[in-house]
Structures are given as structure tokens and as C-alpha cells.
Amino acid sequence: MKHTVAVQVANESGVLARIASLFSRRGFNIESLSVGQTEKEDVSRITLVVCGSQRVLEQLEKQLNKLIVVYKVSNITNDPAVSRSMAFIKVRADYSTRSEIIQIVDVFRGEIVDVANDSVMVEITGDEGKINAMEELLEPYGIIELVRTGKIAMTRGKK
Amino acid sequence: MTKRCTGAEIFVKSLSREGVETIFGYPGGTVLPIYDKLYDSDFEHILPHHEQGGIHAADGYARSTGKTGVVIATSGPGATNLVTGLATAYMDSVPLVAFTGQVPSHMLGTDAFQEADITGISMPITKHNYLVQKTENLARIIKKAFHIAGSGRPGPVLVDIPKDIMMQEVEFSYPDRVDLRGYKPNYRGHPLQIKKAAEKINQSRKPVLYAGGGVIISGASSELRQLAEKAQIPVTTTLTGLGAFDERSRLSLGMLGMHGSTEANMAISHADLIIAVGCRFDDRVTGKLDEFAQEAEIIHIDIDPAEVGKRVAIDIPIVGDVKGILTELNKKVTEKSGNGWGSQIQEWKDMDCRKCSEIGENGRLSPGPIIEEIDSLTEGEAFIVTEVGQHQMWAAQFFKYSHPRQFITSGGLGTMGYGFPASLGVQVGNKEAPVFLLAGDGSFQMNIQELATAAKNNLPVKMVIFNNQYLGMVRQWQEMFLDKRYSSTCLRRRADCPPRCSEPGEDCPEMIPEFIKVAEAYGIKAEKITEPEDVRPALERALAEPGPYLLDCLIEVEENVFPMVPPGGSLYEMILEEESE
Numbered sequence A: 001m002k003h004t005v006a007v008q009v010a011n012e013s014g015v016l017a018r019i020a021s022l023f024s025r026r027g028f029n030i031e032s033l034s035v036g037q038t039e040k041e042d043v044s045r046i047t048l049v050v051c052g053s054q055r056v057l058e059q060l061e062k063q064l065n066k067l068i069v070v071y072k073v074s075n076i077t078n079d080p081a082v083s084r085s086m087a088f089i090k091v092r093a094d095y096s097t098r099s100e101i102i103q104i105v106d107v108f109r110g111e112i113v114d115v116a117n118d119s120v121m122v123e124i125t126g127d128e129g130k131i132n133a134m135e136e137l138l139e140p141y142g143i144i145e146l147v148r149t150g151k152i153a154m155t156r157g158k159k
Numbered sequence B: 001m002t003k004r005c006t007g008a009e010i011f012v013k014s015l016s017r018e019g020v021e022t023i024f025g026y027p028g029g030t031v032l033p034i035y036d037k038l039y040d041s042d043f044e045h046i047l048p049h050h051e052q053g054g055i056h057a058a059d060g061y062a063r064s065t066g067k068t069g070v071v072i073a074t075s076g077p078g079a080t081n082l083v084t085g086l087a088t089a090y091m092d093s094v095p096l097v098a099f100t101g102q103v104p105s106h107m108l109g110t111d112a113f114q115e116a117d118i119t120g121i122s123m124p125i126t127k128h129n130y131l132v133q134k135t136e137n138l139a140r141i142i143k144k145a146f147h148i149a150g151s152g153r154p155g156p157v158l159v160d161i162p163k164d165i166m167m168q169e170v171e172f173s174y175p176d177r178v179d180l181r182g183y184k185p186n187y188r189g190h191p192l193q194i195k196k197a198a199e200k201i202n203q204s205r206k207p208v209l210y211a212g213g214g215v216i217i218s219g220a221s222s223e224l225r226q227l228a229e230k231a232q233i234p235v236t237t238t239l240t241g242l243g244a245f246d247e248r249s250r251l252s253l254g255m256l257g258m259h260g261s262t263e264a265n266m267a268i269s270h271a272d273l274i275i276a277v278g279c280r281f282d283d284r285v286t287g288k289l290d291e292f293a294q295e296a297e298i299i300h301i302d303i304d305p306a307e308v309g310k311r312v313a314i315d316i317p318i319v320g321d322v323k324g325i326l327t328e329l330n331k332k333v334t335e336k337s338g339n340g341w342g343s344q345i346q347e348w349k350d351m352d353c354r355k356c357s358e359i360g361e362n363g364r365l366s367p368g369p370i371i372e373e374i375d376s377l378t379e380g381e382a383f384i385v386t387e388v389g390q391h392q393m394w395a396a397q398f399f400k401y402s403h404p405r406q407f408i409t410s411g412g413l414g415t416m417g418y419g420f421p422a423s424l425g426v427q428v429g430n431k432e433a434p435v436f437l438l439a440g441d442g443s444f445q446m447n448i449q450e451l452a453t454a455a456k457n458n459l460p461v462k463m464v465i466f467n468n469q470y471l472g473m474v475r476q477w478q479e480m481f482l483d484k485r486y487s488s489t490c491l492r493r494r495a496d497c498p499p500r501c502s503e504p505g506e507d508c509p510e511m512i513p514e515f516i517k518v519a520e521a522y523g524i525k526a527e528k529i530t531e532p533e534d535v536r537p538a539l540e541r542a543l544a545e546p547g548p549y550l551l552d553c554l555i556e557v558e559e560n561v562f563p564m565v566p567p568g569g570s571l572y573e574m575i576l577e578e579e580s581e
């Protein structure tokens, strides 16, 4: 099962190394990870997507909590939350297919961010399902390159 | 009032403020500024002869006194020589602060002379570590390091200090306390959980207390004894828990696990309730996990939440300091005069399977009686420090431990080479106490250079070598599980021996080295013992000697440790004795 975990950590050097070292040593399987600043200068936030049983997840949370640089660990998998990731997809597009591709991108509220003779670059933001669907639809045209960010998430409401 | 000080001065002042009395350290280029200040300071500074020796000594000092051990090493090779010691201390939750010199800040990352990324290397084997980036931060970091090392579940902390940081001057003030946002150990057990636990204990018919090193660290031995006596619960301890409960008590089951006693392993296997205190269900303790304590519900009390439920599912977890929790628990358990399974336990006890003949099959000494002799001569009041191997298990089995911190051994990491330097640290921290090192002939050679430290500081450690001319514990596994193919375990083996040989015999080459000559080279008195009747007088001579003393005991070469739970086996499947051929 997949879990989304939000981790507040100290914004200082070496933090990511500590967390990466913990994951590899204890054999946790991380699907995606994204780090960035928060509203507080000294705090960064990591959003993790992890695969594993409830028991594995419990260990992961406890082990993360043991790190001195970790301030707070919240499993937000079952909380009402908004989550997004983003992707760039470079897809083959010639004269005859370009407008079809633009239509698809429009439907998904994506954006064409670069056009070349024989390709276009698409930017898309959304939850995982949306990005997967987009990828699937563009596949037949020929995907040249694809890059995806990790997921970021935030619970809804005051919490 | 604040005063301008160099980083090196801040270092010395901060250590004084932490109440440090003793430092184990080895100098080098990047710690020169610190050593220059130490030259005028009042600390007792012990110079080991290898940084590994230094950190194990600091570890032995810490385990035996309960204080935080301090070790200093230079950058690069000095720092990497600490690695085994950090991992050893981390596994057994020993409070240590290790200071390493580092190349100057502006040279970091350039592969400068004697640069090693010790914070990167030590990340998974320390509780935390710091690379000091500004002299202004040094005092605060030292304060934090001692706080982290010694509180909660203790452990080693490393502080890496670039040389320029030691030389720069800033204003010095030492914080009285530190508040770490990401580190708030929880000491108080949840009252509701404690209440539930008490109810379970009161209802149980076949309870067992399983106590680990956490009881010793928490200083909870008397609370443990109270609980055991009030509710009449038999107690087994782990290897690192030995001494947490008086083994001379009727309620003691001795050690459990791979080389545990029959009564301990059988009691765990048949219990209806296990109260696990300050322990972590190590694989050497549980044997085959699926079959561990199958009939029991489990209460687990520990300060580290990550240990609760890590290997075994727990019915009643209580996270917090063992001492406080046991105190509360003791108020709630009802007094009993006996329990339903005393007679069953006595039956298991009567089976006593530790092998203990006066003399081995081939006329050499048997190890058990030597240890029992030490026990009787010191009236059970000595510190016993061990290396790792068969002799370690015999030390655990044959001495009756009665005090916490009395038995010092590398449990979690099983570090050969730990014991000898650790015994020196124990002696440094306990100047008047009798300290015995029980060492294997293999392990002793892993830090044998520390004979110089023992001699020069006149540390009166009594070194007893269990000379079986083998890496005995590994040889035992080869004998029992690998068709007796003694691959690389014979310590007498020379280049011209036959390529394969598993039969020690009359014509085998002499053992190298001759330990008593090595000792003599360091000016240390030594004797070789071959006859059982010489054991006691030799031990008496050793004890009468005001300095260090080495006894080279020629023990049976192919003696095995029993009982033994075969690797991967269940606790109740112990092998009790040698298969007769």
C-alpha cells in the first residue's frame, strides 16, 4: 500500500543525507520524495510517498522521529488533502499531429511550453492519475523525454 | 560576563562545565590547538595506542560509571579509527561524545591531507553528529552533544571540529540548558497503559520478566527487584542486562537466548505473560521469531518508541523511562506469595546444562571452573569485562552477577578487540575496584597494543586469557554446522600446514605469540597456567599484584558452549550437550 507522509525537518545542511541514509539502511522503499522551503525560514518540508505495510510505515515514522533534525512526521494518507506533482513531457509532433496534441493538452489544462520543428514540450500539473492519463494519451505520438517531480501535499482546512 | 576565547579554549572550558574528568585521546595535526590547551588543563588524559583502543576505553569508562565517555581523535585516519567504537557504543546505547579534528573549513571537500568525511561516515552509527561551522556555535554544540548522548536512550555523538574553528577567537558563554526542537525524549509512561499492565500481571499465572540493558541504564535494578519479589515473577536477563537482577536470587533464571540457560528459554517458551523491560528482542535473544513466546501476551517497557513493535507485536506497549514506570507499576501489582509455576521452573533449573568438568577431555583446563574461581575469590564483587567469543558466553554463564554495571561486554555488535581497552577504561573510572578481563586468544590480539597503556598507567587489570588456540566460537559453528571444516579458525596454523586440517594434535606448531613473553616485553607480570590446582593460587597472586597481571590459561581446545539454540531454531529447541560420537 502507498502512503503519503509529510515531514518537517530542520533547514540545514546534511538533513537529506541523514534521511536518505536511514531509508537505505532500513530498507524502506521510497516511491517519491520532494523537499522544499516552508513559511518558516528554519524549517523545510519533505513529502514522501512510501510503499509498505502498516507495520513498515509505523517503523518508518518512528525511525524518522528518532532523527534529531526531524521536527514532525505526519501520515496524511487518509486525511483530506490536496496533492500535486508536475511533469514535463517532450513528445514527437509534426505538422499533422501538432494540433491533435494541443487539443489533448487543453483538455487536461496542461500547457505547451516549447515548440520545435518535430516536437513540443508539455507541462502538466495534477494528481498522479491525471499525469498518468496524460502520459498514456501522448504515448502513441512518441514520448522523447519525460520528467516528473515528487508529490507535494497539504491537508485541507485549518490543521 | 563574557570573555574572548579561542575555539580550543572554549572546548576545554565547555568540557569542564560538563563535569568531564577523564579524556581518552590521541593527538594529530588537526587537534594540535586542542592538545596545546589540554597541556595546561586538569583533565586526566589517557593516551591509548590506537584510537580504537581509546574509544573502547571511553566506552568501558561510561558503561561502568554511568558517566558520558569522552574521546578525541585527529582528522582522517584518527577519525576513521573510531568507527568500530562508535558502532559498538551505538548498538549497546552507551553515552559517548567523540571529538574529531577536521581540516580547516576552507579546505573541506578538496581531498585535503587527512580529510575524511567522518560526519558522513558515522551518520548511521551515531545518535547524532555535528560538523562545527562557526566558532560561535561550538559551545552550544558541545552542550547539545552531551545532552543528546546522555539523555533518553543514550548513544554516541560525534562532533567534528575544523582546525580553523579551534583557532578563531569569539566571546564565550556556556548555555545552562539547550532546547532541541527535534529531540524530546518521553520519560513518563502512560498511566492507562501502566494500569492495564498491572492488571495483566495480577491475572497472569506464568509470568516472566525479561530484562535488558535498559534496566541498568535507567538505574532501575531495585525497582525491578521489587516488582519481581512483590509479584513473585522469575527474571531472565539479556547479555547486556546481566547484573540488572541478582543472579543469586531464587527468582533468577539467568540469561536467555542463544546460549541462555535452559530454565530461561523454557520459561519464556511456556510463559503466559512476558514483561519485557529495557530490551529490544534481539535475534540472539528470540531465536526463531515465529515461535518466540508463542503462548504469551507481551508487555514492553522501553524509552525508545522505535523499539516497541519493531520485531515482535506487543500487546501492551509502555514508552518511557523504565525506572519511573516500574515504580508506578509496583504500586499497582498485588503481592503474591508464590506463583503457579515455581515447581516447573525448578525442574528446568535442576537440569543445569552448563558444562563444567574440572579438567577437559585432553587434560587441559576447563573454562567454567576458572570463572567460578574468580567469582569466589572476589566474592562476586569484581568488574568482569569480556572480549567476544566462547569465553564471553562462559563469562556470562559461570559468574553470578549481582550488581548493575558489573558486567561489561559488547553485546549488539559483538566487537572482538573491545574488551581489553574497555577493561582499562573501567579501571580508570573505578580506580580501587578489582577489574578482570576475560579474553579469547584471538580477540586479545585485536588491541594487544594497549598493554602499553595498561603498563604506563599502572592500571591493575587482571587479564585472563582463555587460550584455546582457536577462534573458538567460529570453530564451534564449523564443527556443529559445517562438517567440522576448520576453515581459517586455527590460530596455530602456519604456512606449511596441510591445506586442510581439522584435527588438532601433538605435532601441531606452537601457538604464536607466547602471551607471557609479550606481557613481559611491556613490563607486565604474567604466568601460564596448565593445571587446575594452579588456577586459584595464580589468581591470588594476580590480585595481590598492585599492577596489571596476565594469566595465560591453556584451556581445552575444542570445548563448546552449551546450551545452544541452533541458528534459526526456536528457544525450546536447545542443544544441551555434545553429541557423543
Ligand SMILES: Cc1ncc(C[n+]2csc(CCOP(=O)(O)OP(=O)(O)O)c2C)c(N)n1
Pocket (backbone or CB within 6 Å): B387, B388, B389, B390, B391, B392, B414, B415, B416, B417, B439, B440, B441, B442, B443, B444, B466, B468, B470, B471, B472, B473, B474
Ligand atoms: C572484529 C570481529 N571480527 C570477527 C568476528 C567474528 N567472531 C566472532 S567470535 C570469533 C572468535 C573469537 O575468538 P577468540 O577471541 O579466541 O575467542 P573464543 O571464541 O576462542 O573464546 C570471531 C572471529 C567478530 N565478532 N568481531
Ligand SMILES: [Mg+2]
Pocket (backbone or CB within 6 Å): B389, B440, B441, B442, B466, B467, B468, B469, B470, B471, B472
Ligand atoms: Mg580462542
